[in-house]
Amino acid sequence: MYVVVPFDARDPKTRLSALLDSDERQRFARAMLEDLCRTVEQTGHEPTVLATADLDVEWPVRVDDRSLSAAVNAVLAERDEPVAVVMADLALATPDALERVFDADGDVVLVPGRGGGTNVVLARHPDFRVDYHGVSIRDHRERAAAADLATTSVDSFRLSTDVDDPSDLTEVLLHSDGAPATWLIDHGFAVEVQSDGMTTVRRD
């Protein structure tokens, strides 16, 4: 199995702009990428980073500056083996959670992301292609069904939590002690309960 981790090396995590400046977003995104790649390694697989620009990491990098879908589909078309596409911002991922995906049956194994995204795709059939635009989990299910491919969904809070907006930082602080959580704590973030009982993050 070939594991590819797409990564926006240019302007990552724009929806965190209210809390992190451009340089911080780069460094936080990088901390998430490296943590995720190490988690993949712990499952016995070597990740390949699929980046929009060259970057210096300890894993193989494939540069493709096209859209996410085009870049991933080029990998799917090329590889003559199952391909897992694991998003770089799954800061709650654990080896156990990823292994539930890698061990699941099916021509296509999908993990939904909150808000209609697709956080992990494991494609074991050579014809499956991705489209991350719009409500991708629905589109991926429909494509797989139309092609008569057996599809499995893996039910994981950890893997459904991609870190996109400020509310996701709460989840990182509450459910992880990995490098991204440490980075947030080192940069003054903490979980706070508002007067309405809702949790949020504050930065000192």
Place this chain on the structure above:
Amino acid sequence: MYVVVPFDARDPKTRLSALLDSDERQRFARAMLEDLCRTVEQTGHEPTVLATADLDVEWPVRVDDRSLSAAVNAVLAERDEPVAVVMADLALATPDALERVFDADGDVVLVPGRGGGTNVVLARHPDFRVDYHGVSIRDHRERAAAADLATTSVDSFRLSTDVDDPSDLTEVLLHSDGAPATWLIDHGFAVEVQSDGMTTVRRD
């Protein structure tokens, strides 16, 4: 095992007020409660509804108008058997997801809710008590650790999704075909992709 489903029979789902009027919130909350109770039944257990006021459902009802924590702790103190506390608004719950909880090892089994809540507690130790105020998942872990109780967390997107605010309705529409999803569709709700690529629900 005794399964209790807390339910606010008075003014449920206030954070959906922008989309649903008071009567609709009552009926949608009721659809979720009944769907969840049926899902519990499919695991081979009879749910008891722990309600803030009397209500007419096909399952036993225990009325307790105190705070959620006080009402649940009264049940935990009374029952001489394992008690599972399953929130009524887990509209994505499936028998499989609940069985992963009921089958998990541990004196205390916890399922985090998004935003720091605790969506399912399975207490097998007679001394464990809940506190749903604040960041309850953190408090529940700390209480269990302080009492030297073996604690297990179950990693489930379905059970971590409690339906509180409008963004949660997207998840119901995308990942369920149960009665709450049908209710939403019948009342004109659909998933929509905004110009920024984010998904939301619209109501016709």
